[in-house]
Amino acid sequence: MGALAQGLTDIGHLFLTPKPWEDWALFGEQIARGVAIGSAYALLALAIVLVFRSSELLNFAQGEWGMFTTFVAWSLIVAGVNLGVSFLAATALGAALAAVMFRLIVEKVKETLPLSRAAVTIAFFLIFNSAAVWIYARGQLPKYFPSPFGLESVDFGPFTLSRHELGTLLVSVGVMVLLYWFFTRTKIGLAMRASAINPYASRLMGINVGQMLTLGWALGGALGSAAAFLVAPLTGLFTAFMFPILIYAFAGAVVGGIINPPGAVLGGILIGIGENLLGTYTPSWLGSEMKLPLILLTIMAVLLVRPTGLFGQAEGRQA
Amino acid sequence: MSVLLLWLAVAFVYIVGAAAPVGSRWRLIIVSAILIAIACAAPFLLPVYRISQLARFWALGIALLGLNIVSGYGGQLSLGQGAFMLMGAYTFAVLTDRVEQLGQVDSHPWPFWAALVMAGLVACAAGVVLGALALRWRGVFLALGTFSAAIALPHILLRYDNFSGGARGLRFGATPPPPFLRGLLTQHEWIYFLGLVSFLVTFYLCWNLVRGPWGKGLVGTRDSEVAARAIGIDVTRVKVEAFALSAALGGIAGGLYVIPLRFVMHETIEPLESIYLFLALVVGGLGNLGAAIPAAALLTYLPTDLVRVVGQMPGLGVELVSRAPGLIQGALVILVLLLMPEGVMPTLQRLQAQYVAISLHRLPTAILPIRLLSAFIRKRMALANGPSLGRDVHEEVRDV
Numbered sequence: 001m002g003a004l005a006q007g008l009t010d011i012g013h014l015f016l017t018p019k020p021w022e023d024w025a026l027f028g029e030q031i032a033r034g035v036a037i038g039s040a041y042a043l044l045a046l047a048i049v050l051v052f053r054s055s056e057l058l059n060f061a062q063g064e065w066g067m068f069t070t071f072v073a074w075s076l077i078v079a080g081v082n083l084g085v086s087f088l089a090a091t092a093l094g095a096a097l098a099a100v101m102f103r104l105i106v107e108k109v110k111e112t113l114p115l116s117r118a119a120v121t122i123a124f125f126l127i128f129n130s131a132a133v134w135i136y137a138r139g140q141l142p143k144y145f146p147s148p149f150g151l152e153s154v155d156f157g158p159f160t161l162s163r164h165e166l167g168t169l170l171v172s173v174g175v176m177v178l179l180y181w182f183f184t185r186t187k188i189g190l191a192m193r194a195s196a197i198n199p200y201a202s203r204l205m206g207i208n209v210g211q212m213l214t215l216g217w218a219l220g221g222a223l224g225s226a227a228a229f230l231v232a233p234l235t236g237l238f239t240a241f242m243f244p245i246l247i248y249a250f251a252g253a254v255v256g257g258i259i260n261p262p263g264a265v266l267g268g269i270l271i272g273i274g275e276n277l278l279g280t281y282t283p284s285w286l287g288s289e290m291k292l293p294l295i296l297l298t299i300m301a302v303l304l305v306r307p308t309g310l311f312g313q314a315e316g317r318q319a
Numbered sequence: 320m321s322v323l324l325l326w327l328a329v330a331f332v333y334i335v336g337a338a339a340p341v342g343s344r345w346r347l348i349i350v351s352a353i354l355i356a357i358a359c360a361a362p363f364l365l366p367v368y369r370i371s372q373l374a375r376f377w378a379l380g381i382a383l384l385g386l387n388i389v390s391g392y393g394g395q396l397s398l399g400q401g402a403f404m405l406m407g408a409y410t411f412a413v414l415t416d417r418v419e420q421l422g423q424v425d426s427h428p429w430p431f432w433a434a435l436v437m438a439g440l441v442a443c444a445a446g447v448v449l450g451a452l453a454l455r456w457r458g459v460f461l462a463l464g465t466f467s468a469a470i471a472l473p474h475i476l477l478r479y480d481n482f483s484g485g486a487r488g489l490r491f492g493a494t495p496p497p498p499f500l501r502g503l504l505t506q507h508e509w510i511y512f513l514g515l516v517s518f519l520v521t522f523y524l525c526w527n528l529v530r531g532p533w534g535k536g537l538v539g540t541r542d543s544e545v546a547a548r549a550i551g552i553d554v555t556r557v558k559v560e561a562f563a564l565s566a567a568l569g570g571i572a573g574g575l576y577v578i579p580l581r582f583v584m585h586e587t588i589e590p591l592e593s594i595y596l597f598l599a600l601v602v603g604g605l606g607n608l609g610a611a612i613p614a615a616a617l618l619t620y621l622p623t624d625l626v627r628v629v630g631q632m633p634g635l636g637v638e639l640v641s642r643a644p645g646l647i648q649g650a651l652v653i654l655v656l657l658l659m660p661e662g663v664m665p666t667l668q669r670l671q672a673q674y675v676a677i678s679l680h681r682l683p684t685a686i687l688p689i690r691l692l693s694a695f696i697r698k699r700m701a702l703a704n705g706p707s708l709g710r711d712v713h714e715e716v717r718d719v
Contacts, residue, residue: 058459060594105653110660119601120656122594123649130645137642247470254463290478293471300452300467307455 029159030276036165038272039172040230044249045256045264046179047223053196053259054216055106057117061124063246065221066228067239068128069094071136073229074145074237083148090229091222098221099214106217107210132239142236151233168230175226176265179219183261192216244292248275251299255309263311274298322369322624325361326616329354334671358515362508370507371579376619377514378575381521383600383611385568390597391606392529393561394541396458399449399465401593402472403566405585406445407438407573412489412583413482414438431494431578435517438574439567446566450559469593473585488584510579517575521568526608528564537561538606602655604662613663621648 044062051059073090077083101124109120136143149167153160183189195202195212203209227249228242235241252271256263278291302310336350362370386400414434429437449468456464476483483489495501496509504512528534539547540554548554577583595618603614626644629651659666 052459058462105657109653109656116601116656116660119598120653122598123652123656125649126645126652127649130643130649134643134646250463251467254460258459290474293474296467296471300464303460303464304452304455307457307460309460 025158026280029161030280031273032156032159032161033165034273034276035269036161036169036272037231037234037276038252038269039169039265040227040268041245041248041252041272042265042268043172043175043223043227043230044245045252045268046176046261047220047227048249048253049256049258049261049264050216050223051220052253054192054213055102055117057121058250059121059220060118060246061101061121061128062220062224063228063242063249064125064128064132065094065097066224066226067242068132069097069225070145070228070232070237071132074143074232075136077146083146087148087226087229091225094225095218095222098224099218102214102217107213129239137239142238142241145232145237147233164233171226171230175223179261188212188215247292248272248295251295255299255302257309257311260309260311263309266311267309271295321364325357325364329357330667332357334667355519359512362511367507370511372619372623374507374511374514374579375576376615377511377518378572379596379618380518380572380611380615381575382569382572382596383603383614384518384521384525384608385565385572386596386600387605387608387610388525388529388537388568389561389565390600391610392534392537392541393558395453395558395561396462396597397453397465397562397565398462398593398597399468400565400569400596401588401590402469403442403446403569404573404576404592405472405476405583405588406442407570408577408583408587409476409483409489409573410438410441410570411435411574411577412491415491415494428492431513435571435574439571442570442573443563443567446563446569447559449566450562453562454555454558466590466593470590473590476585484584486584488582488587490582493581494578507579513578514575517571521571522608522611529608533557533560598652602652602663604664604666607662607664607668609668610662610664613667621651625651 044066047062048059051057051062069090072093073086076086076089081089106117106120109117111117147164147167149163151162151164153162154166183193191202191207192212192215194205195207195209196216199209202212227245231245232241235245248271249268252268253264254267255270256265256267258264274295275291278294282290282294332350332353336346336353361373365373382400382404385403386397389395389397411431411434414429414437415431449465453461453464477485480486493506494510494513495506496504500509529537536547536552536557539550539552540557544554547557573588577587580587596614599614599617600610602617603610603612622644626647629647655663
């Protein structure tokens with residue numbers, strides 16, 4: 001019996017180091033952390049879903065717009081502006097940026113080929129990435145980005161979270177509740193949903209569909225900026241910091257079913273948890289470099305079982 | 320400068336060649352012959368670094384031909400072509416030679432052609448797997464699934480470094496020309512011609528393929544799976560075959576891509592490169608075999624020469640160009656998409672068609688020889704058929 005138990009422990013060592021059943025507090029803490037950081041991914045995933053629903057395209061520039069506005073916020077903070085004010089300024093700038101880019105350029109490009117508009121967003125990705133390098137990538141990188149909530153840890157009994165993680169969670173949940181209220185209780189929100197579902201009927205009802213699309217992009221831009229602002233204190237501020245986050249958010253949105261906002265929130269949080277657990281428990285023979293591939297392989301597996309995401313609609317409505 | 324002249328010559332021949340007053344079959348043969356002649360003359364007119372650049376251009380062209388099969392003709396959005404290229408590149412590097420790699424030098428290196436074939440086969444096997452997985456995915460889900468492969472592969476190569484060399488990458492020896500060409504061609508010229516011949520062969524095969532029954536089945540599958548199934552096309556098989564073919568071409572292209580570099584590492588082809596390949600193909604014109612040329616030109620010249628040229632315009636500094644090339648690249652891509660929404664190649668073909676359609680005597684003197692020739696033919700025909708007043712030149716050209 002002893003040999004068998006020893007063997008089982010050895011196998012456990014092979015797959016998981018450290019073992020979660022030996023330290024449940026650590027396990028719980030990693031899950032809580034995952035939920036907190038995942039809520040920031042969920043914001044970006046929501047932005048992607050909003051844009052996808054209004055224009056049926058993946059916005060590759062979403063992360064870089066957030067990165068750019070966070071740099072602007074950083075220069076405001078360095079100039080002595082209050083953190084809360086700079087947060088609002090960054091989200092407003094993100095919204096304006098997205099709306100202007102949509103109105104001026106994305107809308108003008110004819111969708112004669114599938115994805116020529118998605119190609120435009122990839123071009124935006126390049127442009128804003130380069131603009132940030134040009135303007136801000138001087139001196140030491142990554143820049144220190146202060147957290148609006150502080151980085152001290154808060155004790156929750158069995159585990160601890162940093163104040164920043166707690167604040168991220170609260171802000172994200174607040175934003176989501178606000179969005180929920182906006183999309184279910186206000187006239188504009190309902191009009192936006194209507195024009196996403198059926199633009200022709202909405203036009204007949206007197207809804208200005210073009211305006212609603214622009215508003216969707218603006219909301220997406222604001223959400224992306226908020227997500228970047230919340231993530232920056234954890235990763236540090238440099239020009240590539242939003243790229244992995246964008247991948248996680250894409251994954252979250254797609255796992256959630258791409259047209260389903262609550263699904264995107266859940267997807268984002270699941271990705272956050274998965275990222276944290278894999279980061280902690282990846283066995284040594286895999287190594288922490290394999291975190292991203294493992295998450296992606298998991299997503300591929302999920303998509304194999306459910307090809308339209310965990311919370312997506314059945315085939316037939318749209319891809 | 321001379322590179323620009325060569326490209327202008329290519330564009331000129333391509334567009335104006337359509338107006339050549341001969342039958343369409345001969346026109347095709349003549350125009351392709353002139354274009355191939357220009358391509359063959361290019362390495363003897365250009366400086367060395369331009370030759371290596373063009374060698375990579377042909378490799379990218381092959382990868383784009385493959386991507387066009389699966390995405391353009393098959394309608395399957397694949398953002399994983401870069402991964403297949405990277406696979407091919409590593410296969411090639413491992414098989415040909417390892418110079419001072421991991422303290423061992425492969426004493427029996429494979430010949431380059433066998434390594435290239437193997438690169439294609441390895442990528443093809445991966446393509447079958449990804450194609451089979453992709454059967455379940457559509458639209459954005461397919462995009463994310465294939466892009467996942469492109470992101471994951473460099474990480475995997477970095478982690479399992481006992482064959483990939485990890486972060487240091489793999490070095491391998493030069494690929495010398497075969498004995499019968501030694502003395503005729505320099506090393507750079509040989510690699511250029513290897514790329515050129517591979518591209519031309521691939522292009523010819525793809526061209527036959529997309530015009531044949533298999534290609535028609537693929538396009539039918541893209542346009543309506545239900546209809547394709549109804550007329551007896553094995554949709555599943557066609558889709559997986561398209562993925563496999565595209566991956567195999569990607570693998571061969573990856574091998575060709577790293578031959579002039581003599582070095583491969585996980586960053587040689589970044590995950591974003593897969594997106595760039597797709598983006599370039601959209602700009603070139605999806606579902607148009609010739610799109611590989613403008614798309615490969617975009618990928619080759621945009622990050623280097625075009626950015627430098629734009630940077631020399633008044634108001635823009637050298638600093639902008641060196642620090643933020645993406646600004647100019649992105650702006651150029653948006654400009655092209657605004658001006659030519661269906662892509663570069665279809666626009667060129669429309670220009671071509673217009674050249675045939677508009678009456679030739681209104682053309683500028685640039686095509687004076689053709690004008691003279693058509694006037695000559697007109698006279699001969701007038702003599703043969705009696706007076707044919709009021710007939711337009713272009714009608715006669717069409718008749719001929």
